[in-house]
Amino acid sequence: MSDIELQAISKSYGDLQAVDDVDLSVRDGELLCLLGPSGCGKSTTMRMISGLETPTSGEVYIGGENVTGQAAYDRDTSMVFQDWALFPYKTVLENVAFGLKMRGDGSEERTERAGEMLKRVHMDGFEESNPTDLSGGQKQRVALARSLAVDPDVLLLDEPLSNLDKRLREEMEIELKDIHEEFDKTFVHVTHNQDEAFTLADRIGIMNDGRLVQVGTPTEVYRNPTNRFVEEFLGDTNFIAGEVAGVDDGYGRLSTEFGATIRLPAFDAVSPGARLTVSLRPEFMRIQRPDETNNSEATTARADGAGGDTMTGTVTNTIYRGSRIRYVVDVGGEQLFVEQSVTDQTGIEEGEGVELGWTTDDILVFSPDGSRVRGR
Secondary structure, eight states: OOOEEEEEEEEEETTEEEEEEEEEEEOTTOEEEEEOOTTSSHHHHHHHHHTSSOOSEEEEEETTEEOTTSOGGGSSEEEEOTTOOOOTTSOHHHHHHHHHHHHTOOHHHHHHHHHHHHHHTTOTTOTTOOGGGSOHHHHHHHHHHHHHHTOOSEEEEESTTTTSOHHHHHHHHHHHHHHHHHHTOEEEEEESOHHHHHHHOSEEEEEETTEEEEEEOHHHHHHSOSBHHHHHHTSOOEEEEEEEEEEETTEEEEEETTSOEEEEEEOSOOOTTOEEEEEEOGGGOEEEOGGGOOSOHHHHOOTTSSSOSEEEEEEEEEEEETTEEEEEEEETTEEEEEEEEGGGOOOOOTTOEEEEEOOGGGOEEEOTTSBEEOOO
16 A cells, blocks of 8 residues: 555644644555645655655655655655756666666666666667766656656655756656556645646645645635635636625625626625635636627626626737636726637627626635635
């Protein structure tokens, strides 16, 4: 078994609290990504799993065994580092076989195993090459082969793709996903890149200021964030602040600072006068010319009506992003963003008046302290 259990682990360096009371369970055989901004404590958390750091408090369990005081070399883990950490004076084959040599494996066995791993990461033929002659992507493959060669129960990856360009990073994301499925090991992958985490992870653990904020599948954390930080960190969104103007059958009406009114999801308790912020993600909104609007109640309700779910505005900019188009729309002085696939583009141009629409179910609501206000 190679499950991981972190129980109330903390790590401080003098007055700096790098990790603060983190509880985390990593299931046997899953790929979990620790995701968060720089300095949030994710790499320190991983280093405590590996044994390279000792918790100030709390306990680390791997496979049911308390390894908190165990040295890194006594744990059945292996790490792939951000800077690859290859030995420049050893050949590629010698680098991959290094851990096997330290373990005491024989020369023939080391050579055979290292060769197998190089072939698996598509680096066969480079056995006698010097790491300094390799590209970034090739170095990363060698570092991965070296970690896999010792057949660890747990593979730890500390931002291993951050030094690669976009194309190589995307190639390695797919490669890592395939390797995880093939080797059936427990992977913990640290990254600050949301796309990387969403591509790789079975589950994502989001960290901020040393704390674990939320753990869930990619769909869960994106569609059901626990607070405003998670919602904002996981992609662009439109945050619109306002005050609850009234409540009808449990549905609040949010009066915005730019004059529009937004219908809120149904809540058990929403008080008039409460300050709230709603989030509308650009990809969940629709954009169309006003004369193209159909006559259904859902799409014709205006923002100045009783809880309508559309707004009118003027397109001030269009931004082409490959497969997507982003429209910047001025609504009463507020700049809102809407995104469409190029296959769905409407031909709307800058300067045109448009109507923005959405469904109430796609609205997320947050209180002034950033906590999520949940509906019924």
